[in-house]
Amino acid sequence: MNTLQELAHPGPRAADRYAALPCRAQPVTLRLAAGLPFDQAVVQGFAAAGFTAGYLRLPPARFARLTYVIPAPAPDDGRAAWYSKPHVLMDAAASEAGLHLGSNAGAPFLHCHGLWRTPGGDLRMGHLLAPDSVLREDVIATGWGLSGAALDVAPDPETGFDLFAPAAATGGEAGAGAPALLCTMRPNEDPHSLLPQIARGMAPLRIEGIGSLVHTRFASGTLDSYATEVLLRTSCVAGDSATLNAASVGFDGTPMTGVLRPHANRICITAELLLIEAEA
Template sequence: MIATLTHPGPAAPDRYALVPCHAEPVTVTLPPADTLAQSAALALADYDGGWLEIAVAPLANLDFVIPGEDPTGTHAAWYAGPFRMGAGTIRHLGMHVGRKEGGPWIHGHGRFAAPGWSGPDFGHVLPFESHLSRPATAQGWGIRGARLDVEPDPETAFPLFQPRAVGPRPDPNAALVTLRPNQDLLSALETAATAAGLGEARILGLGSLVHPKLQGQTRIDSHATEFLVTEGRLSGGVAEIEIDLVTLGSLRHRGRVERGVNGICITAEFLLVGR
């Protein structure tokens, strides 16, 4: 059974959103810019959006947050921080590249490090407060025909990425998918993938879970966690996902998601690329 949270707004009737798209594998260079979001947008300027992963890269300034309590009680979960690492290093960052209010935006989770740093080492990177110190190489997927745009979400009272169709969509081979709270991660993703006509696919993305349970491990005592998919695949319509995650207390866990017991906290956002 999944653990759930009570959100401030009414539950939307549709529990997932998806838009088919065309995805192409890319290796790109992120140039230094005023913000990390701008760097990512410039690297994918030939595409409508995409998913990028950075293995290692130095940042002139690295700010991030981890899950936390909402002091106002407005939201079911919130953020702790920001943690200002300063001139830190990305050890592994995965990010959706989209738009917010007409400008570039990213949603990225990853691992970070810096000399003498004793704080959390995994979290949600802040797109405007962080920026590269020199060009960085990223690999991933550029997409055409769809993009993630930030929109208000009445259910959670958060501004969240949602997939939108944009421009022409040549030869769809992928889908952008977002999942709503309080449903099992794997089951919900499989339902959306079936609707997209994808039975075999790579699973790329991130999100948040409530009291997650990883295979062979005890249930994690944290009502809000943020995760990054480190390996994911859909085979015969069945999803298997391995993740890194961070808890309310900044503890980091890694493992394979157990079926039927991992409720989505705020959102989960995926690019499914057909195989």
């Protein structure tokens, strides 16, 4: 496939190809309670730390019920991609996940991508359906609570999806935490080119987040699905270059991991990123 492949989307191309708002990112350690719908456990964990928005890294965790979807071919409505039917795992072990907590129509809302193993030991990855998933045991997770900006769901005419977008917000302790940027990127854009633009003039930044790519092209290997979902691992941007280490999954549900090949990837639907001063 052509490295510069682009996907057609149903709506008009937005003029701005990324959105970024400054915020403060306060490190937090949260206890996520077992027995609750997972989204409620996350919301309660952040609330106990004084935050209504943030990014969380989920460590290895046992789920009594884990429900997820993976990318699927586009429906017949003009959208570029869609989701599979839900997959349900009972007594599953999550290896790692990343999630944004924001809001949708004034209510808490989260978006999570992660990796997990089936009871038979097979490694899988996807988009966690948090209201339909429940932890078997309490989990201690680390992340960042945000003040000054948060992700809020809004209709996106270009893609035809309702997507997270950064918005000014209160919450947390004003001025606490490291300088950070909360940002999203538009379809068909090159993340290796946009990230240095977004971070221009700032110190080296740690990158946390999730998103989707047109295929996922690693330094070694490519996922052969035109829509893939991504979880960023250890990643950063400094000066004119970005290093993006990721796990990704396509239509077959089997993940690949590695460093993304610079300038060989394009955003599929969106990327939702938190960029934090690297010392944090």
